[in-house]
Amino acid sequence: MFKTLKEAQSFCKEKGIKMIDFKMIDLDGRWRHITIPAERLDEGTMEYGIGFDGSNYGYAPVEKSDMVFIPNLASAAIDPFVDVPTLSMTGDVCIIDKPHNRPFDQYPRNVALRAEEYMREIGIADxxxxxxxxxFHLFDHVSFENKPNRAFYHIDTAQAEWNTGVDHEQNFGYQVPKKGGYHISAPQDITYDLRSQMCLLLKEWGVDVKYHHHEVGGSGQVExxxxxxxxxxxxxxxxxxxxxxxxxxxAAGKTATFMPKPLFGExxxxxxxxxxxxxxxxxxxxxxxxxxxxxxxxxxxxxxxxxxxxxxxxxxxxxxxxxxxxxxxxxxxxxxxxxxxxxxxxxxxxxxxxxxxxxxxxxxxxxxxxxxxxxxxxxxxxxxxxxxxxxxxxxxxxxxxxxxxxxxxxxxxxxxxxxxxxxxxxxxxxxxxxxxxxxxxxxxxxxxxxxxxxxxxxxxxxxxxxxxxxxxxxxxx
Incomplete structure (x- = not known):
């Protein structure tokens, strides 16, 4: 979003941004985050970064676990899921060193950047x-437990064929057959509006969408x-x-999962x-x-x-x-x-x-x-x-x-x-x-x-x- 720190600071004042949220990637590929008041985003933040304990992110210890996160101003976007106006940024991670900090070679984004550099160095492509x-799947409910004497998971969505027999509450009978969901339309496709909202939010964050649709899995699988x-x-x-x-x-009262196989037989x-x-x-x-x-x-x-x-x-x-x-x-x-x-x-x-x-x-x-x-x-x-x-x-x-x-x-x-x-x-x-x-x-x-x-x-x-x-x-x- 921004090329310079001054642009970012001006935007925060103009839009009433109160917090800057920095999102970092752990070893597994989950976002973790740390937040500072907007007025603390300054030259020192961009040069010296935000310190954190990298060992808690799952990486192998390197000398010391103290690392710094360097924000990428171009990645800035307003987070639509928080009450306090917040600007979100990603960036890169460095190991603290003298005279200059050096990129942490295990950090996922640094690995990807190095792969692209290597591709250009050997001259095959740029x-x-x-x-x-x-x-992914969109469900209405999920619960699970693993204890010495008890193990289970329970998933439900109103559109699943197993709910055709629900009789204790109103049932319109528009469930989707097993493996019958590919490009299914309304009223069976109950998550259409939610997916459209997701796509609009993605566009606002700089992610252009080609299309969205219901997938083969009848029990809430979409793409x-x-x-x-x-x-x-x-x-x-x-x-x-x-x-x-x-x-x-x-926010819509549902739960999403990218698990490869959340349901047997689908x-x-x-x-x-x-x-x-x-x-x-x-x-x-x-x-x-x-x-x-x-x-x-x-x-x-x-x-x-x-x-x-x-x-x-x-x-x-x-x-x-x-x-x-x-x-x-x-x-x-x-x-x-x-x-x-x-x-x-x-x-x-x-x-x-x-x-x-x-x-x-x-x-x-x-x-x-x-x-x-x-x-x-x-x-x-x-x-x-x-x-x-x-x-x-x-x-x-x-x-x-x-x-x-x-x-x-x-x-x-x-x-x-x-x-x-x-x-x-x-x-x-x-x-x-x-x-x-x-x-x-x-x-x-x-x-x-x-x-x-x-x-x-x-x-x-x-x-x-x-x-x-x-x-x-x-x-x-």
Whole structure:
């Protein structure tokens, strides 16, 4: 929003801004924040930053845990969810040093920025443009509990088919069938107005929306797709979108979740990422004579993604719940391959993107439990490795698979490599295959080790809990 501190200070006086809220990213990809009175935003804030304890954000200790947050004035936006007029800003994190503070190499935004710098340094491209698709659920109620003698979760939404029999209160009977929600209209689409409000709030915060609609999941699954943008910018906008969606839902008396698989038997929430590369303003992925009009550069990028996708999953699908989505039958990818207009493959080339500046493909396995800065940076690094080493996806047996991969026989399926089946398999792959991430100092080795340790602890804790389904299977044995 602002180019100079003076502009920001003048805006605060003109609009009656009372507080400045600084939002920072923790290791998992959640926003945390610290707030100062508006009159304290001065030259010292911009030069020396706001001090905080980085160890509480989950990062590996580096010398001392004291760090500073340096605001980015261009990121400023009025927060619509607070009573006191507040200007919100994101920024970058530095380690306190002499004579000057230095960027903290584990901080998610710094990793993404370094990945883009590395791309330009090696001369392959100067910009990666991406377009995430955000699928999520809107519910009326959620409760959950995990205790030694009791474990449950309870989700409800008035539009779900399980509410057709509600008879103790007024019921209009416009529930949505299981897996029957794709582009469903009113009166079944009960969250249409809320999604439109979300999109208007996104626009005010600088996030342009392509469209929104109801998704396949009948029990409240929806999607907002944003316009394409450069990689770190889109990571910033991913954080903004999740913040707006969740807070707008609460304000409307609902609750939003980006969990990959909140409901058994319904479609899960992915975050498909469309990818394009440009150099000197020219698209690098188009070739009129190439497969699906893709250039060799595009195919090599795909080759890099497919070679490294098992280890990529540790960053793009970093939750135990992620792998409950990556199962057959729900338009989620389970096998490693590429194809045109095929939603069962990990890499899908949209048939509708025909012009050179729009020619692209999407990677379909990611979900929004990821830290977007790490996930997008890892995708870029895998693709760059494919280009540098000319990894041809066809020569490696990864397609093109221009047929439904779910319909193969068991014998045919056995010939095709699959995505990790759980978080532990993804972490195993990351342990063995992460050199491509550390090139150019993009992902510090220390960060990767910390990530693996943290995510293994989550998986281990999850595996220790008895599951209600286990009682149904084994209690009487």
């Amino acid at each position: 910009k990666m443009i991406i377009g995430p698709e955000f699928e 907002i797709e944003v316009e394409l943008g450069s990689m770190t910018e889109m990571a910033d906008k991913t954080m903004i979108l999740k913040y707006i969606v969740k807070n707008a839902a609460v 479609a899960g929430n992915g975050m498909h990422v469309h990818i394009l590369l440009f150099k000197d303003g020219k698209p690098l992925f188009y070739d009129e004579n190439g497969y699906s009009n893709l250039s060799d550069t595009a195919l090599y990028f795909i080759g890099g993604l497919l070679k490294h996708v098992p280890s990529l999953c540790a960053f793009t699908n970093p939750s135990t719940n992620s792998y409950k989505r990556l199962v057959p039958g729900f338009e989620a990818p389970v096998t490693i391959g590429f194809a045109t207009a095929n939603r069962s493959s990990v890499i899908r080339i949209p048939a509708y993107a025909k012009s050179p500046d729009k020619k692209r493909f999407e990677i379909r396995n990611p979900d929004a439990t990821c830290n977007p800065y790490y996930a997008y940076a890892a995708i870029l690094m895998a693709g760059l490795d494919g280009i540098q080493n000319k990894i041809d996806p066809s020569e490696n047996g990864w397609g093109p698979y221009d047929f439904n991969l779910y319909d193969l026989s068991d014998e045919e399926k056995a010939k095709i490599k699959s995505l990790p089946r759980n978080l532990d398999e993804a972490l195993d792959a990351l342990e063995k295959d992460h050199e491509y991430l550390t090139r150019g100092g993009v992902f510090p080795e220390r960060l990767i080790k910390l990530w693996i340790k943290k995510k293994r602890a989550e998986s281990e804790a999850y595996n220790k809990y008895p599951h209600p389904a286990e009682f149904a299977l084994y209690y009487d044995l």
